[in-house]
Amino acid sequence: MKPSYENFLKSPSGKYWEKIGLRRRAGAAVPLFSIYSRQSAGIGELPDLKLLIDWCEAAGLTILQLLPMNDTGFDFRPYDAQSSFALEPVYLSLENLAGVDPGPYRKELDEIQKKFPAGGSRVDYGIKQVKLELLGKIFQGVRKTGTLFDAFVRANAYWLEDYALFRVLKEEHQERGWFDWPAEFKGRRREALEPVKERNSQKILFYTWLQYQLFSQFEDVKKYAARKGVLLMGDLPFLVSRDSADVWAHPELFKLDGASGAPPDPYFSKGQRWGMPPYEWSQIQASDYVYWRERLKTAENFYDLFRMDHFVGMFRIWTVPLSEPLENFGLHGAFDPPDEAVWERQGRERVLRILESTGMLPCAEDLGIVPDCSYRLLRDWALPGMEVQRWIRDWGRSYDFRPPSDYRPNSIATLSTHDMSNLRGWWEYEMGTIDEGLFQREVERRGVSFEKVRDRLFDSKNSHYGRLRWKKEIDSVQAFLRVLEVSSGEAGLLTAAYQSSYGETEKFLKFLQVDSKERDFYRIAKRALERISETASIFSIQLLQDWLWLEESIGADPWNFRINFPGVDNDKNWRLVLPLSLEALQRWPFTESVKRMNEQAGRLSAS
Numbered sequence: 001m002k003p004s005y006e007n008f009l010k011s012p013s014g015k016y017w018e019k020i021g022l023r024r025r026a027g028a029a030v031p032l033f034s035i036y037s038r039q040s041a042g043i044g045e046l047p048d049l050k051l052l053i054d055w056c057e058a059a060g061l062t063i064l065q066l067l068p069m070n071d072t073g074f075d076f077r078p079y080d081a082q083s084s085f086a087l088e089p090v091y092l093s094l095e096n097l098a099g100v101d102p103g104p105y106r107k108e109l110d111e112i113q114k115k116f117p118a119g120g121s122r123v124d125y126g127i128k129q130v131k132l133e134l135l136g137k138i139f140q141g142v143r144k145t146g147t148l149f150d151a152f153v154r155a156n157a158y159w160l161e162d163y164a165l166f167r168v169l170k171e172e173h174q175e176r177g178w179f180d181w182p183a184e185f186k187g188r189r190r191e192a193l194e195p196v197k198e199r200n201s202q203k204i205l206f207y208t209w210l211q212y213q214l215f216s217q218f219e220d221v222k223k224y225a226a227r228k229g230v231l232l233m234g235d236l237p238f239l240v241s242r243d244s245a246d247v248w249a250h251p252e253l254f255k256l257d258g259a260s261g262a263p264p265d266p267y268f269s270k271g272q273r274w275g276m277p278p279y280e281w282s283q284i285q286a287s288d289y290v291y292w293r294e295r296l297k298t299a300e301n302f303y304d305l306f307r308m309d310h311f312v313g314m315f316r317i318w319t320v321p322l323s324e325p326l327e328n329f330g331l332h333g334a335f336d337p338p339d340e341a342v343w344e345r346q347g348r349e350r351v352l353r354i355l356e357s358t359g360m361l362p363c364a365e366d367l368g369i370v371p372d373c374s375y376r377l378l379r380d381w382a383l384p385g386m387e388v389q390r391w392i393r394d395w396g397r398s399y400d401f402r403p404p405s406d407y408r409p410n411s412i413a414t415l416s417t418h419d420m421s422n423l424r425g426w427w428e429y430e431m432g433t434i435d436e437g438l439f440q441r442e443v444e445r446r447g448v449s450f451e452k453v454r455d456r457l458f459d460s461k462n463s464h465y466g467r468l469r470w471k472k473e474i475d476s477v478q479a480f481l482r483v484l485e486v487s488s489g490e491a492g493l494l495t496a497a498y499q500s501s502y503g504e505t506e507k508f509l510k511f512l513q514v515d516s517k518e519r520d521f522y523r524i525a526k527r528a529l530e531r532i533s534e535t536a537s538i539f540s541i542q543l544l545q546d547w548l549w550l551e552e553s554i555g556a557d558p559w560n561f562r563i564n565f566p567g568v569d570n571d572k573n574w575r576l577v578l579p580l581s582l583e584a585l586q587r588w589p590f591t592e593s594v595k596r597m598n599e600q601a602g603r604l605s606a607s
Contacts, residue, residue, distance in 0.1 A: 401507055436463075
């Protein structure tokens with residue numbers, strides 16, 4: 001049965017659907033740092049997005065989703081930005097600066113490209129400091145004022161001066177967090193800040209000029225995308241770094257004695273502690289939501305729609321006392337507010353204010369432990385949530401993968417997210433397995449020796465990356481419980497973990513409607529992409545990595561071909577570079593296959 005979306009137009013978000021067009025769409029998601037062209041200096045740059053937009057147009061993809069683009073300082077964690085407004089300077093193209101002739105700097109530009117060649121498997125973020133140094137030199141020789149520049153400064157008065165001053169003070173204090181600065185700077189005493197502004201007027205102007213250049217290049221990309229019929233989808237992190245210009249300039253809007261995180265769950269026995277301060281919503285409300293309104297106004301310069309990260313935070317957020325020892329993670333936190341009865345009312349008020357403050361369509365990242373009130377709001381207001389193919393299953397019963405028709409119409413259907421393994425990584429290393437840490441904790445809680453049962457239950461030769469693969473002979477719950485020597489009542493969660501993972505491959509192949517013996521991954525990838533395109537979801541947006549699996553010779557390591565490993569501090573996170581340039585993507589032999597897939601799923605035009 002063909003899904004209907006007409007009720008979206010009658011919802012509180014109707015004006016957004018009318019603006020972008022009420023139709024099924026397909027898209028691609030990729031971080032800017034993962035792409036590159038012949039023109040790139042060490043990392044994907046804003047003008048490179050035009051080449052990607054060209055490919056999207058050729059492939060019948062009308063949404064291009066990006067990861068957060070905000071300034072991360074020198075930590076390079078996009079969801080822990082040092083500003084919710086300022087853009088990341090590393091993405092600036094030095095070849096395309098407004099009002100600047102690159103000719104006199106040709107030697108330096110060529111040297112940068114030689115020292116930081118685009119491509120490779122991971123980004124070398126050393127490029128940022130080198131770029132900033134050359135930008136500082138270029139800045140010395142340019143005119144600092146002008147109608148467009150002055151208009152930019154006025155339009156961004158809410159945040160721009162605070163941000164530029166924050167950057168200068170970070171430099172003066174060796175990049176230490178603002179909470180470790182001397183009291184007069186930490187507390188923003190006017191008598192301390194005025195001399196800093198006077199002696200650093202050119203540096204403050206430099207950081208202002210950088211943002212002007214970034215905004216100019218990004219706005220140009222948005223205009224180009226509009227001409228090509230491609231919508232740009234931004235990603236607005238729900239939280240901002242404790243060490244950010246936002247928190248330093250507006251400490252009253254944040255609960256500085258708390259740290260955001262997540263409650264304990266089967267995978268994180270102590271919960272999580274992210275560190276970003278929760279919002280002081282009473283102050284945000286008292287100020288008529290000006291902080292959020294300004295954030296959205298800024299983002300609207302670049303995006304047609306946006307992903308609201310950690311959407312459930314609009315209702316409640318797990319908060320850990322800042323005084324809690326770090327080794328306890330999120331163990332001794334609590335939901336804020338603690339009274340579940342107020343979650344829905346407060347969440348609806350906050351989201352309504354957001355709807356009133358922007359012309360962009362909000363889309364919700366509603367994964368993980370989600371309260372029912374979140375689903376209700378998204379349904380009632382026709383806002384898209386997220387449906388991840390590997391998680392849309394008949395949980396607690398057959399554990400089968402549910403058909404495409406079961407996906408929420410108000411959703412974005414996807415194979416993978418930036419926090420997950422890509423399709424092939426899941427297929428080869430996770431499907432039909434159980435997390436080793438989870439299994440060990442759960443059996444030992446029941447007094448069972450993990451070492452004693454591991455080799456009896458699992459195929460060690462085919463278990464990798466902390467995932468345990470079941471032996472074929474453990475083919476029933478009874479066989480599983482006999483090895484554990486526990487009753488079904490005692491097994492609890494372990495039984496569900498077994499039922500959801502044993503035989504998962506066969507269940508997935510059944511969902512794909514292919515032979516149960518099929519093991520050719522490229523046929524499976526094509527079928528998985530077709531099935532996700534067929535869903536009732538109004539949008540189907542896939543990581544560019546997953547689109548690339550259509551090619552047998554793409555040559556990427558399935559496990560490490562991912563953007564982020566959550567909860568792990570390593571040299572791979574937020575550094576992934578795709579194995580082909582944007583120029584090569586224009587010649588990619590499977591572009592027509594992507595377009596045909598979208599056409600067959602009714603995602604090319606209104607129908």
